[in-house]
Structures are given as C-alpha cells and as structure tokens.
Amino acid sequence: MTDFEIYFTAVYDGRIVACEKLKKAAEMLLTEFRNPGRFHFDRNLARRPIEFIESFCCKPDGRLGQPLTLELFQKARLEAIFGFVDDNDLRQFQEVLIIEGRKNGKTTETAAIELYMLICDGEGAPEIYNVATKLDQAKKAFTACLNMQRQSPMLSRYTRKRAADLYCEGNMGFIKALSSNSNGLDGLNTHFGCVDELAAIKNRDIYDLVKQSMSARQQPLMFTITTNGFIREGIFDAQYAYSKKLLYGELEEKNERFLPLIYELDDPKEWTDENAWIKANPGLGTIKSFEALKGYVSKALDDPTFKPTVLVKDFNIPQTSVSGWMPYEVFNNNQTFDIQDFGYGVGGFDAADSVDLNAAKVMFMRPDDPHIYVKAMYWIPEAVIEEQQRRGSREGRDKVPYDLWIEQGYLRTCPGRKCDKRIFLEWFTELRDEYDIYTLYIGYDPWHIDDTLLAQFRAEFGDKCMIPVRQGVYTMSRPMKDLAADFAEGNVIYDNNPIDKWCLFNTEVKTDINGNIQPVKKTDRTQRIDGSVALICGYIVLQDNKDKFIYLNE
Helix, strand or coil: CCHHHHHHHHHHHCCCCCCHHHHHHHHHHHHHHHCCCCCEECHHHHHHHHHHHHHHCECCCCCCCCECCCCHHHHHHHHHHHHEECCCCCECCCEEEEECCCCCCHHHHHHHHHHHHHHCCCCCCCEEEEEECCHHHHHHHHHHHHHHHHHCHHHHHHEEECCCEEEECCCCEEEEEEECCCCCHHHCCEEEEEEECHHHCCCCHHHHHHHHCCCCCCCCEEEEEECCCCCCCCHHHHHHHHHHHHHCCCCCCCCCCEEEEECCCCCHHHHHCHHHHHHCCCCECCCECHHHHHHHHHHHHHCCCCHHHHHHHCCCCCCCCCCECCCHHHHCCCCCCCHHHCCEEEEEEECCCCCCCEEEEEEEEECCEEEEEEEEEEEEEHHHHHHHHHHCHHHCCCCCCHHHHHHHCCEEEECCCCCCCHHHHHHHHHHHHHHCCEEEEEEECHHHCCHHHHHHHHHHHCCCCEEECCCCHHHHHHHHHHHHHHHHCCCEECCCCHHHHHHHHHEEEEECCCCCEEEEECCCCCCCCHHHHHHHHHHHHHHHHHHHHHHHHC
16 A cells, blocks of 8 residues: 555544544545546656655754655655646646644655755756745745755755755756745746745735746646644635635535645644644654643643644644734634625724724624624725735735725725725615615714714714714723623624624733723734724624614514
8 A cells, every 4th residue: 555545544534633624635535546537646656756855855954964754644645746647647736735733844845845846857947936925934945955955965966056046957947935025026937836834924926926827837836835823814814715615525616736735623622632733743753742742732821822822833723812802713703694684783883094994884683593793894095005006915005905805895995095984874874775774873983973974874874873982991891801702602793704804813902900901903003903893883882772673683
C-alpha cells in the first residue's frame, strides 16, 4: 500500500485521530482513488517528489546536515497532490489549501517542494514565488530553500544564488520571495506559488494576482499554507468557507482542481483534551513538541490574555482578542431567514460624521420564538471607494472587500465624502413601501441627529417612533451583557451578513471599576464597529418595547 492509502484510510476509519473536515477530504480522495474517472492515481508520479526530497534535501535549521525525512501525513498529502493525473500525466490538483497548527513543519515541507518544482517538474523556465503580506514572512520559505541548497552537492550543482532569487541553470527557472507591496506583481508567470500565512492577509488582491498569473502554465500548482488568524471576513474566511462547501458537497459546481486539507479541533472545548490535539497538529510528537504544546495550554489556563493565541495558532479555533465583546464562536452564526416572513420590527442606526461607515438595523421577533432576526444595511461615501481604487485595493483604507460587499447588496455608497443622514430615513421607508415592514420604534444616538431629520422620521413613522439611546455605560452595559447572552444561546440570527461579522469581531469593551461595559473599537483605526453600535441601539429599544410589538408578527 502507498503512504496515501495507509494514511487517508486510517483517517477515514478513525485509527488516526482527525477532525471532521480532514475525514471528508479523506473520503473524497479515497473515492476517487477507488473509482477513477477523468483522473487516476499514478503511484510512480506520486512518489517522485518524496524520493527527491528525502534524497537531496537536508533540514534547513536545527540539526544542519541531517537528511529531511518526511512524516506519514506529509508523504500522504504529497502523494495525493502529485499522484492524481489525467491520461497525459498532467496533475489534477492545481491549488492546495493547508490549514494546520503552527510548528508542524509547513515551511520546511513547502521549501522542499519548491526545489522539486524548480528542478524536476519538467517545466520550462518555471517561476516559483513565496508570497506573503510582509517580505520577512515571504523570505522564510525562500531562506529554507537556500539553506537546503547550500547543504546539498546535487542542488548546488544545478542551482545558484543570485541577488534576489535562486536560479536553475538547466531550465532558466527561479525561486523568489515577494511581498504584497513588491513592484511588478501584475507581470508574474507563476508555475508554483506559495501564499504563506493566508490568515494574515487583509485583502485578497495578492492571492488573486498569484492565482491569475498561472493561466499560461500547463500544470501550475498553488500552495496556500496557514494557521487560523485574528482577521475576519477576509480572504482566509472566504477560502475556509469555500473549502467547507466543497468538502460537504454544497458547491453548485464541483471544483476538482482544489484540494483543502484542514487540521483543526472540531469543538473549542477540546483544547484541554490532549488526545484531541493531534487533530490540529498532525506533526505532534515528531515535528512539534508535545511538551511545548502542553506548556502553552497550561499557561493559557492561568493567563487569559494568552489563551486566544493558543486557540487560534495551535488549534485553529477562530477567536477575538481577550478584551473582545464576545468570542468568535459565540457570535458566528451562518443561519439566514426571509424578511418577508415579518411585518413589524424595531430599528436602530449609527450615523458617522465623516468618511466612516454608517449602519442601520431592523430587528424582528415572533411569539413563542426566542430568536431575534436582524436585517442590516450599510453605507459608505463614494470618496472612500474612489480613493481605494486610485491607490489600488492592496492599499485600501480598511483592508476589507468593500467592492464585493457593494456587489452583494450589503453596502451602498453615498455621493461625496460624507453620507447624508437621510439615508436612514430612506431605508426604513424602503422597507415599508417595498416589503411591508413597519418599523415601530427606532433607537438612535442623539449626538448625530438634528431636529429636522427627527421631524421627518416622525412624519413618516409616528410621533413616538424615535427613541434616543445615549452612548455610555449607564445605558449600554446591561443590554450589551444581555445581548451577548442571546448570542451565546444562538438566538441572534443576522442573515449571515459579513459586515455584521466584521463589526462584531472588531468590537471590544471598556470596563469601569464596577464591571459596567461599553463598546469601543480596537486600537487599529481601520476596525469599524458601527454595525455593533446600531445593533445595540436597536436591542435596547427592543428590550423596552418587546411586548408592544411581538404579537404583531404572528
């Protein structure tokens, strides 16, 4: 049996402890292995990169000069990546996503693959790139390549270090490190691209550029290696969600070129279970020290400020910061609903005085149903989008996909550099006129709304519709704690709105000496919380007026 068969069969039948998503990947691969169609498994081609690596590559650090010996899980996935081919021996998989805990050998393994792709893949003038947000991160695998090359007479014979790359004389190919702000990214002709630490990338342009630069190659390969991270609703979350849909058969059209290999805990509660740690750390006990991980967990149990890092980086469990309003697993809710199921709601909005985000919410409840259903709309001045486009979205102000959110209908633009606050009135009116949604009460921060707009709201929705919500601990502390409890029970359904998630992730709390809290944004000025503030305003009004409107939605 091949390493591929041994490992993935053991994952599938439970002899190797693995998470559900890796089991799904094993099932997908084994099904194709046993029932070949357009692609079949070639044992000789599957073994070639492994034989190259173990014959010619040495460890790039630590015990220098020692041959690099791959672990079973590494050999199995390499055989999967290189072994499935068509009748012309061209590879099936052109993109691989590997999510696993830190210090499981991702960088060393990738560097060895890059050397194989440079020398032995049969491609003329192969361009091989290590790409990351920062050049120092991109250089990690590149430096590992150089260290392997210097220790190997064979690799040194066929390659040489130039000023900015590692060059192969025989086929005019090279390995090079690039960061997101490097010049000439649009001119790449990539044969093998490695995007390192995808979770640290704040927008997807660098990923898209590398991906799209492969179209002229016959059998390109893109590696994305990463742990989980603290940046939400970016390219990492998009790739993770796409991988999940592929593994669970939820894509409208199957993508047979993409292979996700995800190593994570299935439940955040498993983080203290030593038997479950291998789910996120396939190299535990061989590449990664079991005792070191045990020490991290022990420290995190005593130091809550360290716990989010351990959960994210060692176990791939999404987290907010220690001062975050709610943990990610508490507020993350993918459920959706149909707004046409309701007729009456309670609203809230947060208005910006400058070129910031504006947010409005309408909230619904039904008798004998604990759920709170939330529909949102966001606005941003056109000047922000125009400035982002002029600079190039790689330098976009808030490092989030505003253009995509506009296309998806979650976000609207306002002319100029500032949104006219009539947008809120127009949206609530739109809900009434187009969807028969009557917003009975609307919470707002009186600091941002003038008497003229208030009069217009009252003319449309009644004299008692507008309810001021003062921003501060006295008004917001208890409702924020109650709302967090509703989130923890899974009762807040916000239609899987990505901007809502981004704002919730960004929301931290300021606590006074009496334990009272109020929302604050993170220290990063690009982290918007407007959606959370609008939600809290609406929730405060909902608490005070629930009995007056809930039965209207029977």
